Each structure stands twice: as C-alpha cells, then as structure tokens.
Amino acid sequence: MNTEVKTDIGLRNGNLIRASELAKHLNMSLETLYDWKYRARERRIPEGMFLKIGKMLYVRLDIFETWISRPPGEAAHNCRLA
Numbered sequence: 585m586n587t588e589v590k591t592d593i594g595l596r597n598g599n600l601i602r603a604s605e606l607a608k609h610l611n612m613s614l615e616t617l618y619d620w621k622y623r624a625r626e627r628r629i630p631e632g633m634f635l636k637i638g639k640m641l642y643v644r645l646d647i648f649e650t651w652i653s654r655p656p657g658e659a660a661h662n663c664r665l666a
Contacts, residue, residue, distance in 0.1 A: 599644055599645055599646055600635065600642040600643065600644060600645070601642065601643050601645055602640060602641070602642055602643075603617045603618070603621075603634070603640075603641040603642060603643055604641075606643050606648070617634075617641065617643070618641065620633075620634070621633075621634040621636075621641065629651070630647050630650075630651050632644060632647060633647040633648055633651065
C-alpha cells in the first residue's frame with residue numbers, strides 16, 4: 585500500500601482549498617473530511633484546519649500540510665500555527 589501523500593497539490597486559492605477539491609485530489613470521500621471536522625478532537629485533527637463559509641467547507645492548507653507530514657504519533661496540537 586502506498587502511504588506517500590503529495591502535499592503540493594496546486595489547488596490553492598490563497599491558503600484555502602474547498603474540501604471537495606481536496607477530497608478529490610486525495611481520492612477520499614468528502615464525508616471523511618466532514619468526519620474529521622466534526623470529530624476533530626477524537627481524530628486528533630489540529631484546531632483551525634477547517635473553515636466553514638456559508639455551506640462550503642474549506643481546509644487551511646498550511647495546517648493540513650503540517651499535520652499530514654508530521655511523524656506518526658506526534659500530537660495534533662503541535663501542528664497549530666500561531
């Protein structure tokens with residue numbers, strides 16, 4: 585199984601990407617990203633990674649890229665940005 589994740593996705597709109605575009609790029613379901621958002625504490629997802637504007641869910645790429653590239657077992661709180 586290939587566990588390498590390409591994080592330079594080239595889908596940037598500033599620092600935000602629509603969750604649907606990120607899900608498509610990562611070949612995962614949009615429902616998984618919504619699960620991450622609403623169960624962030626349980627899933628050890630960094631605070632502030634998701635932003636909801638109206639009905640659209642966005643992902644902050646700076647936080648996502650830091651979180652996804654962290655060593656296994658590192659706490660999610662180490663991924664927060666000031």
